[in-house]
Amino acid sequence: MSHELEEQEAIGRRIKRRRLALGMPQADLGAAIGKTQGWVSKVEGGRIELDRTGLINAIASALHCHPNDLIGRPYTGTVEENQWQTSASSILRELRRYDLTPVFDGTPRPSADLWQETVRLYRLRDAAANTAIIRSLPDLFREARTLAEVSAGREREEAFAVYAVLCKFAHTAGHALGHAELIAMSCERAVWSAQLSGDPLMPSVANWMRVWDMWATADWEDAVTLSDRALEVVQDAYDRGDPLALRVWGSGQLRAAVSAARAGRMEETEDRIRHAREAGARLDAYTGPQPFDRYSLNFSSGNVQIHAISVALEMHDQTTAIRLERRSEPGQIDGLPNSRRGHHHMDMARAWMWDGNREKALAQLRKAEGLAPQLIRNHPIARATLRQIVYAERESTREQLRGMSNRFHLDDQELFR
Known part of the structure; x- marks a missing residue:
């Protein structure tokens, strides 16, 4: 074998x-x-x-x-590790019956309380605790949908906005855990609920989610087109300097950058990163009251830095990725949540592996696992990088032993076949 x-x-x-x-x-x-x-x-x-x-x-x-x-x-794990799939099935049931009378015992809490629940989900997402997110969502979906059913006016719109953001959490966790049906359906319902939310930026966030799904079918051109549609929605608010619009617009540019990189369009990729960097600088310079980050997009200058490195690797350019890493501001990257930092160190492991430095590659992969173990252990790129390190170590050891065997005049060279 x-x-x-x-x-x-x-x-x-x-x-x-x-x-x-x-x-x-x-x-x-x-x-x-x-x-x-x-x-x-x-x-x-x-x-x-x-x-x-x-x-x-x-x-x-x-x-x-x-x-x-x-x-x-x-991926299949232990019985305990697989329990999230039961909750995922419950989420899918709620998403399928989105336009039917919700089944919820008791009186739903006001939207302000439900928004506080999204803060807790935000923390879980930043910690890459995706199974915990999935387990939390079924009851929250029922409660938000019930609130929309029994409310009117602004409170009803806010209930749909909460529902849309819950779809976003289901979508992100679904991607991390590899549940294709949950990914697709949560995105569809996000688009539906965003239109009913009365939030002028929420439809752009829903299209931002759709871009991610287009990557699965390698529809890079459509992904760029949809990114631009999402950016159009928020352009006026971005020009005014609205802090939430800065986050949404910058995040949209990063999605477009990844799409362009995968399409092999280097000039456009660099242009998109430049736009995102400008949005990050404007957000850093903003001195007004900080609004509640209801979209949980986590956009920042540090996020732009790690995306610039990531898209360089999408174009198989580890030299640029390593150079950008050396020039980056550590404080900005260190301020990112564990999930983003873990993904970044996974990228750097790949860059160093391609550059022929297995020691640094392994050190970066260990950092990634320490920051976001669930995310990294289940990520196909992290697993592929670890396999490459193992193969290279085996080959290196094999060649060293072959040389020693020759010096020792061993006859049993079948060991190396």
């Missing part, structure tokens, strides 16, 4: 199984994603790592399936 890890072979087998089910030759799959037939053969045999999200999504799109079908998500 070859030295490749079983999971990577499984990913290759999934790609091969799907390709054969479609009657698609390896050369056709390669042509669809700009690769050779030999490259596809190596992927299917577990000899090449899929260490870029955009690449995984492009393969899935060419095979007409969801990326989760290829990487085996949601």
Whole structure:
């Protein structure tokens, strides 16, 4: 048996199984994603790592399936670790019956109290505690929908705004845990409830969520177009310097930057990052009263910094990523929540691995796991990076031992085959 890890072979087998089910030759799959037939053969045999999200999504799109079908998500764990899926089913039930009379015992709390519940979810999300978010959501969905049913005027609109933000939390956790149906349905309901919320920025946030979903099918051009539509909605408020609009507009530019990077449009990617950086600077300079961050977008100059590094890696440019990391302001990145910092260190692990520095790659991956263990252990890029480190260490050790064996005049060279 070859030295490749079983999971990577499984990913290759999934790609091969799907390709054969479609009657698609390896050369056709390669042509669809700009690769050779030999490259596809190596992927299917577990000899090449899929260490870029955009690449995984492009393969899935060419095979007409969801990326989760290829990487085996949601991952199965212990009985206790799998309990979140029961709550996810309850959320899906609530989302399916969105326009029916809600079933809720008692009197729903006012919207101000429900907004405070989103603050708690915000903290859980920043800690990458996605299963805890999923477990909290079913009752909150029922309560918010009930409040919308029994209220009128502004309170009814606020109930729908809360419902939309709950959809956003379900959407984010669904992505982290790999639940495709929850991702799709929570996004659809966010769009619906945003229109009923009376909040002028909420539809833009809902479209920001849709952009993420378009990445799954490698629809990079549509993702950029939708980002621009979301940006149009908030442009006037952004120009006025509204702090919430600054967050929404900056976040939209970052989504557009990732989409452009995956489309291979370097100039546009840099332009989008520049716009986001300007929004971050304006937000840093804002001295007025700080409004409640009801959208929980977590946009900041530090977030722009880590996105600039991330999009460089999307274009397979680790040199730029490492240079940007060295020039970044540590205080801004250190001020980010654990989930964002964990993702950033995972990116830097990949950058150092591509640059040939396994020691630094492993150190960055350890930092990432320490900050956001659930997120990193389940992330396909982190897992691919760790496999690359393992493979490289094995090969390095193998070559060192081969040299020693030659010096010791050992005859049993079968050890190295």
